[in-house]
Structure formats: structure tokens, C-alpha cells
Amino acid sequence: MATQQAPKVLFVGSELSPFSKVGGLGDVVGSLPKALRQCGLDVRVVTPAWPGVLQKVRDAGHKITTSLQHVAVACAWQTAEATVHRIEVDDVPIWLLESNYYRGSMYPWELDVFTVRPFLVFCMQALELSKVTDWEPDIFHCHDWPTAYLPCALAWHRHYRGAVNRRGVRPASVLTLHNVAYQGAFPPGAFFEESGLDRSCFNMGGIEFYGLVNLLKGGIVSATAVTTVSPRYAWEIQTWESTQDLSGVIYSQRHKLDGILNGIDTDFWNPATDPLLPECYSADSLGGRQACRRELLKNTTFDPDWKGPLVVCVSRLVEQKGFDVILPALKQIPELGAKFIFLGSGHHWIEDALREASSLHRDSLCFFPGYNESLAHLLYAGGDIYLMPSLFEPCGLSQMIAMRYGAVPVVREVGGLVDTVTDVDAEGGGNGFTFLTYDTQGMLWSLRRAIERFSNARAWDKIRRRGMQEDFSWKKSALLYRDLYRRIL
Numbered sequence: 001m002a003t004q005q006a007p008k009v010l011f012v013g014s015e016l017s018p019f020s021k022v023g024g025l026g027d028v029v030g031s032l033p034k035a036l037r038q039c040g041l042d043v044r045v046v047t048p049a050w051p052g053v054l055q056k057v058r059d060a061g062h063k064i065t066t067s068l069q070h071v072a073v074a075c076a077w078q079t080a081e082a083t084v085h086r087i088e089v090d091d092v093p094i095w096l097l098e099s100n101y102y103r104g105s106m107y108p109w110e111l112d113v114f115t116v117r118p119f120l121v122f123c124m125q126a127l128e129l130s131k132v133t134d135w136e137p138d139i140f141h142c143h144d145w146p147t148a149y150l151p152c153a154l155a156w157h158r159h160y161r162g163a164v165n166r167r168g169v170r171p172a173s174v175l176t177l178h179n180v181a182y183q184g185a186f187p188p189g190a191f192f193e194e195s196g197l198d199r200s201c202f203n204m205g206g207i208e209f210y211g212l213v214n215l216l217k218g219g220i221v222s223a224t225a226v227t228t229v230s231p232r233y234a235w236e237i238q239t240w241e242s243t244q245d246l247s248g249v250i251y252s253q254r255h256k257l258d259g260i261l262n263g264i265d266t267d268f269w270n271p272a273t274d275p276l277l278p279e280c281y282s283a284d285s286l287g288g289r290q291a292c293r294r295e296l297l298k299n300t301t302f303d304p305d306w307k308g309p310l311v312v313c314v315s316r317l318v319e320q321k322g323f324d325v326i327l328p329a330l331k332q333i334p335e336l337g338a339k340f341i342f343l344g345s346g347h348h349w350i351e352d353a354l355r356e357a358s359s360l361h362r363d364s365l366c367f368f369p370g371y372n373e374s375l376a377h378l379l380y381a382g383g384d385i386y387l388m389p390s391l392f393e394p395c396g397l398s399q400m401i402a403m404r405y406g407a408v409p410v411v412r413e414v415g416g417l418v419d420t421v422t423d424v425d426a427e428g429g430g431n432g433f434t435f436l437t438y439d440t441q442g443m444l445w446s447l448r449r450a451i452e453r454f455s456n457a458r459a460w461d462k463i464r465r466r467g468m469q470e471d472f473s474w475k476k477s478a479l480l481y482r483d484l485y486r487r488i489l
């Protein structure tokens, strides 16, 4: 045991909600530290100040303290410096690193030795941070490929391998896998000369995967512990049937793998207090939901007095989210007896298909392109059915948010969707509608069941309330992380 005190944990995250968020990873880095601190742990966060982040922080009224000392690391024969800003949100200390390396868009379209540099620099700056603060972590908790370089550096970097802290103890690392489909892989080129990683780790037991540098694989192999965001996904990513090809590597590291279900920040995602809703409501008093529905309909091309089911979807527009099965169903939408609203951004071919379908079926399909936080809240609050027929889903937060807001999910039985949604027709009754086979017919079968059930107001009310009363908070999972931290020290 390195310390008798509560473990000190530094979350190293490339995204942080609400200041920089692409998807659920940002939500997790923005909410789990708060829950862990409520369990008595000393957890803090470091994240890059991507363009616009400092402004958002100021707009939200947070006081920024800037350190006089810079944090500096070596990368590609240059010194990469960052200004260290500190804020506190919900009692969580957060360091925002401002550097020339974080001036571009967050994630590059293509990864190579140049575009990967901001992420290498960020990980090394996180390792050096204690030199300019009065606080030193026992554990670095990293998230997905953008910060998977940190455990690699602790294992194989000429300068950081074998590093010990001021008490003479080696820090531990945890790598959480939010999505194994993104691995941070690229041809090695001058990577080893530039990064300082010892080339001898470019092998099957190290960072190499099919001739490429693979940061996620390196992180999985070198981290002290690996977690993933639902028990079901932890099992799926070890099997050969999974869509991701790191299954062999993950299976070989299963002794240090845990599947811990994500939670959501139930203070932020709370229909009873949500400032982005026109009217608040709760499971006991659903009245305000009508106002949300009216406000939502006003934003669409639909009849504002529509009383039938409203199917909603807030999503990154990528294959993972099931658009291969959704798009072929769009032509049948007018016959389904429901109206559909999609909000999202992503691949152009998906955006184009949704745009075209919405102009063909103006009174039954509406598409809002882009990322829009307040509209997302309105969709969860005004929608009746939440559609999420994912091809794979490490956890999924949207279905939990939807249930908390009273929209009943229609999901595929995969990943974290299995751990959070049970079919209403299963024994004991459930909180949503599920299907297994990844095809349009399967999805439509469950969607039709949901639409039909909606017409029975009493039955629907029961299902909706069951979802709204589920405990999707971090409480249980934070304790599992606490046990894990204690175990590895």
C-alpha cells in the first residue's frame, strides 16, 4: 500500500463536459470525479484548454487561477510548454492546460506522427503537472486512446519509465475503455525518435499492432488496471465475434479488466430542476412534460397539436449508432403512426439521408443537424420513445438520460444497453423495448410494439414511471472504482 490516506487520483481526460464534449466520454470525465470525491477520495482532473474552453469557463462564472510556472515537456526535439489554469467545479479541482498544441480541432480526421503530437504532449504534461502544483497523484486515470499514451510512457519512455513520486513510490495507472473502435493507430514513421518511447516496445507484447503504432493496445498492455464502461461490453470485447479486433489482446489481459457500469450526473440531468426546459416535472408530477412537448413540436414542421407518439434520437451520426438499420426504415415512417425527430452530426452520408427523408416526409420526420445541448434536453423531455438501435454500445448514456426524462427506449440488446434496458414483455416487466438481430426488421418489430403500447395510456404510464424511477446515478459504480483504486495501490 503506497499510502494509508485516501488514494489521490488524477483524471487525465481529452474531453470534459460541459466545457469540451464530443460524446459520453466528456460526460464521464465531467461527472465521475464529483461522485468519487463524495466517496471520500481525493480526485482531480486535468484537461487541455481546447479553443473556446477558457471562454466557456469564464462565461459560466468560474474563477480561474493561473500558475506562474509553466509545465514543460520534450516532444519532437522541442520543448512543449503549457500555462496551467486552475478552477473548481462542484468541489472538484480541475487544471486546464493552455498550449500551442491545443489550438486546433480536438480530434484529427487522420492520425499520424504529426497529428498525434497534442495527445502525447498532453499525457507527458499530466505526468509533469505535480512539479508546478502542490499535489501528487498515486494513480493516473486515463480514458480511451487520446490518453492511452500515459501508461505507455510509464512503462517504456526513456525518461518516465520507472519514475517514482516524492515518496519514492511508482504511480499506478488505470485505463478506461469507452470505445474500443477508436484505437489511435498510425504508421510508426519517426514516432519513436520523436516521442522518447523506447523502440523495443514495438512488438506483440507492446505498442505494435499489425505493423502500426496502436496507442490503445499499448495502454491496455501497460496500464496497471483496465476498466470498461459496462459489464456486458467487458465480456463482448474479449470475444472474437465482436466488431473490434483487439479482442485477443484484451482477452490476454482479462486478469486486470473490470466492467463498471457508467452512471449519469443526476443533478445535471434532472427534469425537476433542468434550467434548459420550458417547464420542469418529475415522475410524481408529469404536467410540465406537456409544455416540453409543445415547445418541441413548435420547433418542428409537424402539427403542433399532435397527440400520437413522438420518437426521438440524439446521436453522433456514425455506424455505431445503428444508422445502417435506421436509414432503410425511413421510407416506411409515414405508415408507422408516429412522428420522428433526429438531432445529430457526423458522417455526411447519414446527414444527407436524414435531410432528404425530412424534406420528403415533412409531416412525420424532422432532422436537426449539428450539436445542440438545449435542443437535446428538449428532445429527451418532449419525446415519448427514444430510438437507439446500436451496432455496438460500450455503455450508452443517452438511453439512461431518456429514461430519467420519461422517454421510453427502443434499443438493441448489445453492450451497456443490455445492462440498463429490460424489455417490457420480459418476466417482471421492464423499462423499454429491445431486439437482438441487427437488421431493419428487428428494429421495426420493437418500434411497432412501442408505438402500439403507447396507445394504452395506463400501460404506457407504468413503463415510463419505471424508467424514471431507476437509479442511474454514479453511487454504486463510484464505490466499485474506489475498491479498484484501493486494490491496485
Ligand code: ADP
Residues within 6 Å of the ligand: 022, 023, 024, 025, 027, 314, 315, 316, 343, 344, 345, 370, 371, 372, 373, 376, 395, 396, 397, 398, 399, 401
Ligand atoms: P457516445 O458517447 O457514443 O456518443 P453516449 O450515449 O454515451 O454516446 O453519450 C452521448 C452524449 O452526447 C449524451 O449526453 C448525448 O445527449 C450527447 N449528444 C450526442 N449528440 C448530441 C447532439 N447532436 N447535440 C447535443 N448532445 C448530443
Ligand code: GLC
Residues within 6 Å of the ligand: 023, 024, 025, 028, 178, 179, 229, 262, 393, 394, 395, 396, 397, 416
Ligand atoms: C463512448 C461510448 C458510449 C459510452 C461513452 C461513455 O463514447 O460509445 O457507449 O457511453 O463512451 O463511456
